[in-house]
Amino acid sequence: MFNSRICYRFYLSTLILIFSHILWPVIWNQAHSEENVGFATVQETFGGRKSSQGKWVDLQTYIPQNQEYFLDIGSMWERKNMYWLGGELGFHVGRCLFSLSQSCQQYLDILGGVGGAEGVTIGLGLASLRWQFVNFPSQVSPLGRIFVGVINLHDEDRKEKRLAGGIGYGLTTTVHPKMDLKFEVRAGFGHRGEVWGQAFVALGLKLDSWVDYFTVSRN
Numbered sequence: 767m768f769n770s771r772i773c774y775r776f777y778l779s780t781l782i783l784i785f786s787h788i789l790w791p792v793i794w795n796q797a798h799s800e801e802n803v804g805f806a807t808v809q810e811t812f813g814g815r816k817s818s819q820g821k822w823v824d825l826q827t828y829i830p831q832n833q834e835y836f837l838d839i840g841s842m843w844e845r846k847n848m849y850w851l852g853g854e855l856g857f858h859v860g861r862c863l864f865s866l867s868q869s870c871q872q873y874l875d876i877l878g879g880v881g882g883a884e885g886v887t888i889g890l891g892l893a894s895l896r897w898q899f900v901n902f903p904s905q906v907s908p909l910g911r912i913f914v915g916v917i918n919l920h921d922e923d924r925k926e927k928r929l930a931g932g933i934g935y936g937l938t939t940t941v942h943p944k945m946d947l948k949f950e951v952r953a954g955f956g957h958r959g960e961v962w963g964q965a966f967v968a969l970g971l972k973l974d975s976w977v978d979y980f981t982v983s984r985n
Contacts, residue, residue, distance in 0.1 A: 830900060833857055875894040892916075894912065914930070
């Protein structure tokens with residue numbers, strides 16, 4: 767009986783030792799796999815990784831994305847106060863020209879939307895060059911932009927499209943790993959002297975993170 771217990775313990779210890787040698791490298795490699803992956807995206811360069819299913823209250827520093835998608839809602843003014851509904855699609859094009867600083871990132875944006883109230887409808891289609899300043903560890907990232915495009919005017923005495931241009935300034939922050947929040951004001955003008963302004967809040971949807979979220983949820 768005594769010898770059988772010794773043999774049992776000996777075999778058990780041997781099996782544990784063998785499996786530990788087999789499994790330990792696998793566990794070690796899995797734990798350090800993310801550290802060995804190079805920076806493939808803009809957000810990884812600034813310290814961001816693929817998001818997980820985190821809590822919905824998680825304020826953090828804004829991290830630039832390779833592509834950015836924003837939905838705008840706010841107000842517009844031209845001849846009268848109007849609502850503004852729009853969107854923005856941004857493409858990262860590298861660091862700002864004539865600057866070696868990583869804090870300034872440059873984007874080419876496509877802007878569009880519509881404003882209106884009481885018989886007045888204004889549509890905008892714009893191309894914009896945006897400079898996004900990422901100031902770690904601050905949670906707020908300021909931006910500046912210039913834009914040109916077309917404004918479509920439709921009211922009692924105007925039914926035409928005209929060239930337009932202008933400037934904008936805003937502040938961006940991250941409210942969740944899957945969502946950014948931006949406040950922006952713009953001032954624009956048309957080639958016949960039209961002057962208009964906008965002030966709005968924009969929600970930035972990180973679509974890659976949303977795809978990862980639902981993929982993990984299903985699994």
